[in-house]
Amino acid sequence: MSRPRIVIVGAGFAGYRTARTLSRLTRHQADITLLNPTDYFLYLPLLPQVAAGVLEPRRVSVSLSGTLPHVRLVLGEADGIDLDGHTVHYTGPEGEDGTLRFDRLVLAAGSVNKLLPVPGVAEHAHGFRGLPEALYLRDHVTRQVELAAAAEDRAECAARCTFVVVGAGYTGTEVAAHGAMYTDAQVRRHPMRTGMRPRWMLLDVAPRVMPEMDERLSRTAERVLRQRGVDVRMGTSVQEATHDGVVLTDGSTVDTRTLVWCVGVRPDPLVESLGLPVERGRLLVDPHLQVPGRPELFACGDVAAVPDLDEPGQYTPMTAQHAWRHGKVCAQNVAASLGIGERRAYRHRDLGFVVDLGGAKAAANPLGLPMSGPAAGAVTRGYHLAAMPGNRVRVAADWLLDAVLPRQAVQLGLVRSWSVPLESSSPEVARVPGRPERTGTDPRPAGRSPGGEPREQQPGGEPARSQPGGEPARSQPGGEPARSQPHGERAKRSRSDSPRASGKPRRTVEAAGPSPAPGPGKPGKASRTSDGSPAGERPTTRPGPSRSAGPPAAPEPPAGQPPPGPDIAPGPVKRTDGRAVEGDS
Secondary structure: OOOOEEEEEOOOHHHHHHHHHHHHHHOOOOEEEEEEOOOEEEOHHHHHHHHOOOOOHHHHEEEHHHHOOOOEEEEOEEEEEEOOOOEEEEEOOOOOEEEEEOOEEEEOOOEEEOOOOOOOHHHHOEOOOOHHHHHHHHHHHHHHHHHHHHOOOHHHHHHHOEEEEEOOOHHHHHHHHHHHHHHHHHHHHOOOOOOOOOEEEEEEOOOOOOOOOOHHHHHHHHHHHHHOOOEEEEOEOEEEEOOOEEEEOOOOEEEOOEEEEOOOEEEOOOHHHHOOOEEOOEEEOOOOOEOOOOOOEEEOHHHEEOEOOOOOOOEOOOOHHHHHHHHHHHHHHHHHHOOOOOOOOOOOOOOOOEEEOOOOOEEEOHHHOOEEHHHHHHHHHHHHHHHOOOOHHHHHHHHHHHHHOOOOOOOOOOOOHHHOOOOOOOOOOOOOOOOOOOOOOOOOOOOOOHHHOOOOOOOOOOOOOOOOOOOOHHHOOOOOOOOOOOOOOOOOOOOOOOHHHHOOOOOOOOOOOOOOOOOOOOOOOOOEOOOOOEHHHOOOOOOOOOOOOOOOOOOOOOOOOOOOOOOOOOOEEEOOOOOEEEOOO
């Protein structure tokens, strides 16, 4: 008798905890597969410290294969689920299609940036949900301070030294607090000609900082922010965003080159494609984290609306603390459905919250006890070390080095503005430029570029003219190489857009016409699905609706623009209007 197949979609707090607990409970009695776009678990609460140069990126990235030895890791993004056929369809990191069959399915796909209908925000703001966004923000802030230091015009210096953070929740508060410390240290070592200092603004329509948390935590955080010179404006938000600044709801205008969007999150769009009952985009589940009427389907984390048994009629909030606990209970109930152990309902006890404000400052209320200052800082960092599933020694070592050594304020230029758009269903994955199609005989399927990289209309292609996250494609730095550049010839044909890129179904008929089935020993698309079943069992078109996401592909950049790459330093690029401006503000 074959072992039951368990597929977990997503390796965030809920998905990672589910996989780890299931691996321990089943003890080789089930085949556990984890589907995730990256090969690491990201410890999100420490992401602001990556953007501020306190921690190196790999410190908050815990290896999945290294910490889940009995779980099969499949790299890819789920873009379609056939509940009746018990299959999950996904797209791999190089554009290849795959299918996973399951007997039990756990949805833990997490959340993405929440957008509001504010003109210009999608084009000029950046979110803060993934490692690429943190790396981009670190480079961008460093560059703006360096350009401001070299500027002789006072107005330009002021605009480059102004950083606007929208959203005074947990994330936005920490970003502003750590960011202010980072830029102040940078200016102390290299003062500006004009004598100006960096200015950070924190905006929110709420009446106070961190309105969802205890009021004493809120007062502590706001006091620390104001002591560091952060301009905290409650009851105010952005009315319009442009390349040169923002217009606020109070009618004032702020010249800036940096807009960080921390307004909140929304459940992954994959949930809505299932056609099942949802609550504000979250899949409705029972207290056992099981979808009613679907005994094979479980959901946890940000994608699940889990009833709060302590507050009837309410659902547990979308926090990392709840997602981590969801994962454990979900794993126990999945195992119970296979005859291993007993089911249990999800109940929680509030352990309090911790907010790291940088340096020795923090705000915390462990078990309801309000704390501030160095004591809160010690509790906060102790909590994070205890909660992290790995890299504890490395994180502690970075904290120690940061306390005794100055931070390295350098920009690596590895992540461009257009590669981290605000409107993305995969903030954990940076977009990459497309590659041209091979000439002559190519063993890859029609529409695939060399190396398996998606081309211009695939996920990771060049930004569209209306692409969120920066200047239009023609004035965007690091765009797809122009026709006059090496390897810049654009492909004449491409596959249909991925659902994550355009909302169209992935499995459409190729423009090149039907291709013969590869025979034994011939190169071509794999003849079997990811779980070993014959490819002939897979339908030509994917059942069920596909995911919706971003805008279409963009035109090419001008002929004079260089191709992206590590040898191209970030900085001014040639615009079509003849003016030289900073390229990825």
